Amino acid sequence: MDNIQKFMAADMLSKKVSALQKSLKAEAEGELEPGDRKSVAFDLDGEKIVLGAITRTKPREAWKVTDEASLTKWIEENHPDMVQMIPVPKEWFVKSLLAQAAAIDAPVTDAGELVPGIAKVSGVSYASAKPEKDADAKLARLVAGGVIQTSELLAIEGDAA
Structure with missing residues (x-):
């Protein structure tokens, strides 16, 4: 891909990610009580991979x-x-x-x-993600291992034409 193609694809993906994140954040705020913290982990071939935690703040x-x-x-x-x-x-x-x-x-x-x-x-209570320091490398492993499928996550259908 050239730079213009990458820019177009990135722009479209960022809009999908932004909408997804907004929706999932609202759902997380419905699932968590103020002050709750939930570790986020995945299983990759029997290994527990911790990406970080989701925290819902206490209202100040x-x-x-x-x-x-x-x-x-x-x-x-x-x-x-x-x-x-x-x-x-x-x-x-x-x-x-x-x-x-x-x-x-x-x-x-x-x-x-x-x-x-x-x-x-x-104030308002809100959910926030706190990735681990090495979360990027772990995320790459989970995507490469098929545990996290970006097309499913972003609701991108194959052959939508």
């Missing part, structure tokens, strides 16, 4: 500003020296309020004031 919690207008109004009324001329809270002060909320797990200042406009939000 963090304090974030969820209602900037409400927070700004509260800061203007209770800490006017912490507001810039345009009613925008000073970034370092908002960060300190978020840090304080994280430290005590509540949107409250050291003085006990309830801070409106910030709340704890949960």
Whole structure:
């Protein structure tokens, strides 16, 4: 194949791989609970070949500003020296309020004031692949040994014309 032919084939294959990966990732996220880790191994002539692991992350919690207008109004009324001329809270002060909320797990200042406009939000949990350091060589062996068939994996039918 020349470079142009390789480019066309690679482009078509990358689109198939991308669609497949998106679908399989969604299925993996349905099969795994947040925090789960599953080793991925294949058998090649009685030898266990470990390619890596699939992990589903635990959602991270963090304090974030969820209602900037409400927070700004509260800061203007209770800490006017912490507001810039345009009613925008000073970034370092908002960060300190978020840090304080994280430290005590509540949107409250050291003085006990309830801070409106910030709340704890949960991030998303997602699956991610973690290949072994030598996974490329192992993958090549599995493909060469017929254990992983790329045409089946990518749903490429022979003689589709």
